[in-house]
Amino acid sequence: MNTTARTPSGAHRFWGTLRAWLTTKDHKKIAVLYLLTITLFFVIGGVIATIMRIELAGPGEDVVSAEAYNRLFSLHGVIMVWFFLIPAVPTVLGNYLIPLMIGAPDLAFPRLNLASWYVFVAGGALTLVAMVTGGVDTGWTFYTPYSSTFSQSHVVLTVCGIFLAGVSSIFTGLNFIVTIHKLRAPGLTWFRLPLFVWTHYATSIILVLATPVLGMTLLLVLIEHAVGIGIFDPAYGGDPLLFQHFFWFYSHPAVYVMILPGMGVVSEVICCFSRRRIFGYRFIAWATLAIAVFGFLVWGHHMFVSGQSYLASLVFSVLSYLVAVPSAIKVFNWLATLYGGAIRLDTPMLYVLGFIGLFTVGGVTGVVLATLAVDVHLHDTYFVVAHFHTIMVGGMVMAYLAGLHFWWPKMTGRRYDERLGRLGAVLVFVGFLLTFLPQFILGYQGLPRRVATYDERFHLLQVMSSAGASVLALGYLVPAVALVKSLFGKAEPAGRNPWGATGLEWQTTSPPPAENFLAQPVVTGDAYDYPNAPAPVAARGGAHG
Amino acid sequence: MAELHADARLVREPFTDVAHQRAAVSLGMWVFIAQEVLFFGVLFVWYGLFRAQHPDVVAAGGRALDVPLATVMTVTLLVSSFTMVLAVRSAMLGARRGLAGWLAATGLLAVAFLAMKAWEYHHHIAAGEVPVVDLHAASSVVEAGRAQFFGLYFVMTGFHALHVVGGVLVIAWRALAAARGRELPRWTAIMGLGLYWHLVDVVWLFVFPALYLAGHA
Numbered sequence: 222m223n224t225t226a227r228t229p230s231g232a233h234r235f236w237g238t239l240r241a242w243l244t245t246k247d248h249k250k251i252a253v254l255y256l257l258t259i260t261l262f263f264v265i266g267g268v269i270a271t272i273m274r275i276e277l278a279g280p281g282e283d284v285v286s287a288e289a290y291n292r293l294f295s296l297h298g299v300i301m302v303w304f305f306l307i308p309a310v311p312t313v314l315g316n317y318l319i320p321l322m323i324g325a326p327d328l329a330f331p332r333l334n335l336a337s338w339y340v341f342v343a344g345g346a347l348t349l350v351a352m353v354t355g356g357v358d359t360g361w362t363f364y365t366p367y368s369s370t371f372s373q374s375h376v377v378l379t380v381c382g383i384f385l386a387g388v389s390s391i392f393t394g395l396n397f398i399v400t401i402h403k404l405r406a407p408g409l410t411w412f413r414l415p416l417f418v419w420t421h422y423a424t425s426i427i428l429v430l431a432t433p434v435l436g437m438t439l440l441l442v443l444i445e446h447a448v449g450i451g452i453f454d455p456a457y458g459g460d461p462l463l464f465q466h467f468f469w470f471y472s473h474p475a476v477y478v479m480i481l482p483g484m485g486v487v488s489e490v491i492c493c494f495s496r497r498r499i500f501g502y503r504f505i506a507w508a509t510l511a512i513a514v515f516g517f518l519v520w521g522h523h524m525f526v527s528g529q530s531y532l533a534s535l536v537f538s539v540l541s542y543l544v545a546v547p548s549a550i551k552v553f554n555w556l557a558t559l560y561g562g563a564i565r566l567d568t569p570m571l572y573v574l575g576f577i578g579l580f581t582v583g584g585v586t587g588v589v590l591a592t593l594a595v596d597v598h599l600h601d602t603y604f605v606v607a608h609f610h611t612i613m614v615g616g617m618v619m620a621y622l623a624g625l626h627f628w629w630p631k632m633t634g635r636r637y638d639e640r641l642g643r644l645g646a647v648l649v650f651v652g653f654l655l656t657f658l659p660q661f662i663l664g665y666q667g668l669p670r671r672v673a674t675y676d677e678r679f680h681l682l683q684v685m686s687s688a689g690a691s692v693l694a695l696g697y698l699v700p701a702v703a704l705v706k707s708l709f710g711k712a713e714p715a716g717r718n719p720w721g722a723t724g725l726e727w728q729t730t731s732p733p734p735a736e737n738f739l740a741q742p743v744v745t746g747d748a749y750d751y752p753n754a755p756a757p758v759a760a761r762g763g764a765h766g
Numbered sequence: 767m768a769e770l771h772a773d774a775r776l777v778r779e780p781f782t783d784v785a786h787q788r789a790a791v792s793l794g795m796w797v798f799i800a801q802e803v804l805f806f807g808v809l810f811v812w813y814g815l816f817r818a819q820h821p822d823v824v825a826a827g828g829r830a831l832d833v834p835l836a837t838v839m840t841v842t843l844l845v846s847s848f849t850m851v852l853a854v855r856s857a858m859l860g861a862r863r864g865l866a867g868w869l870a871a872t873g874l875l876a877v878a879f880l881a882m883k884a885w886e887y888h889h890h891i892a893a894g895e896v897p898v899v900d901l902h903a904a905s906s907v908v909e910a911g912r913a914q915f916f917g918l919y920f921v922m923t924g925f926h927a928l929h930v931v932g933g934v935l936v937i938a939w940r941a942l943a944a945a946r947g948r949e950l951p952r953w954t955a956i957m958g959l960g961l962y963w964h965l966v967d968v969v970w971l972f973v974f975p976a977l978y979l980a981g982h983a
């Protein structure tokens with residue numbers, strides 16, 4: 222490419238390729254566009270987190286001012302939530318895999334799919350413009366009056382960016398719902414669907430029903446802020462609790478948007494690397510839907526100290542316990558699948574085992590926080606920070622990396638260095654524990670979050686957390702190197718089915734042709750027929766146990 | 767009803783035939799409508815809460831609105847839904863001229879609605895019935911009053927009007943395409959447009975009594 226790029230025909234070809242990519246309606250190429258975009262946002266969010274951890278290594282305002290710190294944690298939250306955690310698995314893995322898994326040539330609305338990417342990029346661009354021109358200091362939650370009367374930051378621009386990201390989410394969710402309903406291969410009944418597809422179906426329902434609430438709420442914040450109409454801000458005669466209700470009506474279900482697709486990845490990987498049928502398929506499918514439905518009923522647990530009525534808090538607390546049930550069902554089913562399986566510890570499986578452990582910790586600490594009396598103590602402390610990072614970084618990011626490694630050979634036709642991959646998985650897991658275990662303790666001791674400075678007695682644990690974060694950062698570099706390296710030079714070809722996995726996506730070539738399948742596949746059995754699956758092909762990079 | 771227009775050229779990737787495409791487009795449109803309901807739902811929750819807390823303010827506000835004009839607007843939208851149905855029918859039968867004509871009629875009615883809306887806005891703004899709160903002029907605590915009601919009024923009718931504008935643009939585009947007659951009318955798309963238009967109509971049917979008829983019981 223480099224040698225030909227200098228000649229006019231080479232430049233011509235370069236622009237032609239770029240144009241083809243930017244106008245593609247192929248879900249696989251759009252998934253790659255999303256992969257690049259989302260990786261960029263992950264890096265930006267990660268750099269901001271790094272600056273914060275450096276600042277927190279010392280108790281005073283050492284590196285950045287308190288004012289700058291407010292902007293850093295706000296942007297870290299905004300970018301990571303809306304431009305990484307929510308879209309990552311659905312738009313990259315879901316986009317790539319759902320048509321393949323259901324034996325379809327594409328998503329139902331290919332042009333809408335491309336449009337969703339452009340809208341997403343536009344939203345991201347607005348947010349980045351807001352960021353470099355000063356950012357926001359409201360936190361990612363935009364509570365009024367931080368976002369109205371007392372805002373000295375780029376609320377309007379950032380809110381527009383998030384609104385566009387939400388529109389993109391709705392496009393994606395709508396597309397997935399119609400695709401899963403209408404484009405399944407002959408014989409692929411609902412209860413033969415891979416669980417990855419089930420989780421994306423549930424996720425799409427949440428995206429479509431929760432995101433518009435966020436969208437309208439943010440528009441109202443914008444109108445209030447820009448015009449001066451009293452909606453949420455008490456100074457203008459508005460109701461700040463109403464904002465919190467709307468915001469969490471979206472943002473609690475959004476947590477399941479972040480985690481459910483990851484659970485789909487886990488179900489696929491765990492079967493493949495223990496060579497077993499998933500235990501309790503229907504339980505997991507129904508639990509997935511139950512999580513999506515219950516997720517809409519628990520938003521008030523974010524408002525225990527907001528002044529909502531005691532009865533409301535009690536009801537929300539009990540409902541929040543209930544959400545733990547379907548989540549626990551899934552964990553038990555995964556463990557039962559592992560039990561007695563021929564377990565192989567390839568890179569995706571290492572990530573998945575990390576996911577199960579950390580998701581359990583995150584879930585159990587979530588139950589702790591859902592307990593009304595305990596939450597009054599732990600609210601807005603590092604315990605909350607540690608809890609949701611355990612679900613998000615320990616859960617969602619691990620699952621995303623598991624999925625990326627698992628389907629990378631399918632997407633690229635190449636195998637990555639297995640030893641590097643495993644090293645990355647171990648580093649990410651260890652780095653995670655070192656970063657966030659101290660934060661659980663800090664929170665329990667009462668250290669409030671979102672403050673740049675802290676008392677001297679928290680110093681040791683904060684330093685430990687910052688040190689752990691550098692291990693975590695290193696951990697993220699390793700898989701990036703392993704995956705990118707596989708694209709260059711003489712990487713090992715993947716073949717159709719390197720892992721010996723079941724599922725339609727493994728029956729076509731790697732990468733698949735533009736139309737996905739040369740002949741329409743027909744499904745005759747369940748998704749996890751591992752007793753009769755082909756044997757995995759060992760990679761050169763490492764031996765299989 | 768005559769036979770459905772089922773030319774193979776109407777079918778887009780990845781669908782196998784017109785019936786398949788129709789089922790997918792209509793499901794997609796219904797999903798879209800579901801999210802619109804949630805989108806407007808936020809406004810109605812805001813409205814409901816405000817009305818529960820300040821019923822007298824809402825009643826007084828409703829009496830300040832122009833009910834006869836709003837009734838004409840309601841009828842206009844209802845008729846436009848009817849012409850839209852005829853447009854969809856023409857598209858399904860492959861009747862290009864009928865489609866162009868009925869779409870044009872729908873678009874004109876929608877523009878008439880917007881014109882009345884604009885006149886109404888102008889009237890209220892000229893009368894000082896605006897929602898903007900001036901923090902420097904008022905005392906430190908703003909009482910719930912006319913400004914809050916007009917906040918509801920402008921925001922709710924404003925978002926509805928934006929949906930009408932979006933509809934008008936698409937209707938005009940499709941009507942021109944049908945009138946020029948270069949391409950066959952893809953009736954699955956017109957059917958989706960029709961569903962959208964009915965949604966816009968239905969939203970108004972909730973906005974109208976909520977705001978205009980409050981205080982007239």
Ligand SMILES: [Cu+2]
Nearest residue numbers: 473520522523
């Ligand atoms: Cu929550």
